[in-house]
Amino acid sequence: MAAAPAAPPPSSKGSLREDLTCAICCDLFQEPVMLSCMHHFCKACISRYWRGTLGPVTCPQCRKEFRSKQFQTNYLVAAMVDKVRSSSSDTYIRNLEKQLSAALQSHNSRKEDLLCTIRKDRDKMDIIKRVGADLQGCVKSEFRALHQILEEEENHTLDQLRREEAEELEKVQRHLEAAELAVRDLEDNIKLLQQSNITLTEFPQLRTCVEVNVAPDFDVSAFSGKYLAPLQYITWRRMFKALKPGPAALTFDAETAHPSIHVSRDKTVAVECDAMTPQPSNSKRFVQCVNILASQAFQSGRHYWEVEVGSSPKWDLGVASETVDRRARIKLSPENGYWTLRLRNGSEYWAGTQPWTRLQLGSPPQRIGVYLDCDERKVAFYNADDMSPLCLFSKGPRGKVFPFFSPCISENGQKPHPMKLLHGALSG
Incomplete structure (x- = not known):
């Protein structure tokens, strides 16, 4: 007997169920069998239909006559009927509803x-x-x-x-x-x-x-x-x-200088000394860190100044609040009253945040421009050679502040490099 042909793929679940429905009992096939005319019926339904018939029998659908009562069990259709029947079960429906609910929730959440x-x-x-x-x-x-x-x-x-x-x-x-x-x-x-x-x-x-x-x-x-x-x-x-603002004509305040900092006679150059020089004690002087302030203070308006750092491998500069602790070793950060730009190891530039923020500069600046807007509380740093921006503090100081500088301590026998205050863009 010839093998049963594969059923064509259904276009939807509804049409599949119709294809798998017995024309006699109008329900899903039970033990589906196929006549030689290719029509399917439940085994029990076709047997009852032919019962009592003497001689040739016919197909209930196409009325084709057959000399004997012969049919073939179609296991493929039986498997498909089992799948449709299981897909109609309560458990399957609940699982499907859960999947649909989860998918809907996921799509709504994504939306x-x-x-x-x-x-x-x-x-x-x-x-x-x-x-x-x-x-x-x-x-x-x-x-x-x-x-x-x-x-x-x-x-x-x-x-x-x-x-x-x-x-x-x-x-x-x-x-x-x-x-x-x-x-x-x-x-x-x-x-x-x-x-x-x-x-x-x-x-x-x-x-x-x-x-x-x-x-x-x-x-x-x-x-x-x-x-x-x-x-x-x-x-x-x-x-x-x-x-x-025009470039401010700043001068160093020697009374704030750490004892290891030497200030030039015109108070425009500060450089680290080999040995500390005894200095009279006063409340303005930095005693733990190699720092120095400018003589000029700012509390309102906009101000700009330039500092020549040359090829020094290490320095800090920016602004400091009047109230900073000058007798203790304090981290330079806005929380402690410092808004600074710093250089370490000759090529590592950092914004003085807490923690530090690494900056990627195109070329090492020889002169640094510092811009202070007291009213807008902004502190910005520039490469004074081409005025390209280096970094910005958008939440700057309140109250009275001083320009701040630190030539830092030389390492490994390196020659100290001076910091020079420039009195205008034509300087240097």
Whole structure:
């Protein structure tokens, strides 16, 4: 007897159940058998259907006649019926409901996470736009101030040029008028002399001619030299004095210096000494750490200064609160009143947070710019050679603060490197 053909894949659970339903009892097959016409019935149903029939029998569906009562058990269909029947059980339904509930909960949770992410992204976009608009306003304001300085310098220079031009023109005009007057007098005298030469009775009374000195040549080079000079550079030097904040002219406060720090006579250079120098004791002096403060203090407004660190392999600098403990060894951190940038091992730059934050710099700066905004509580550090930002403390100090410096202790017999205060961007 031929093997039963494989049943075609159902399109859905509903159509599969219909395919596995007996046409006689209208229920799922019980011991499904297949007639030679390929129709399936329950074994008991087809047996009852043919009972009492003498002679040929027929298929209940297609009415095809068969000479004998023969059918074949279809084990594949029986297995499929078992699967459908088990999938309809209460346990299966409960498990399926649990899976559906878990999947639904997972998708809802994921959806909420994504919606939360979308809200955060939109909030970030709003913040970026708001901050960007504020920053654009600040940038425009700063450049308006520069434009105003430039415009004032331009007007001042043009006024000076016009005044000098008018003065030179006036000089030439006076000499020109004197020369023209002298020419007219001479012409009158010439006429008198010509007339007297005709009559020749007496020497005519001549007019006294105005003496006209030879005017010096106009020195074009001297006149235009100041205006054909490097005018942009000259103007920039003048602008530099009007910058707000302009570079602060700091000096070191020797009374705060650790005994191993030597301060130059002009108080702009601090360097570590080989041996500590006895110093009078006072409450301002650092006695445990090789630190020093500037003489100038700031409590409001915006301020900027520059420090030359050169090739020193180790240093700290920034700002310190007036109230820091100067007699104890304290970690330099905002919690202890210090906002600093530091260098270690010649190439490791760190922001003085707690713990330290490693910074990745493109090139080692030789000069450090420090910007302090007391009102906005910000402390920022820059590579003063190209003004590239190094790090920023957005929660800076409150109250009175001093510029802070530490040349640190030299190691392994290294030569101490000085720290130098620069009194402007043109220094060094």
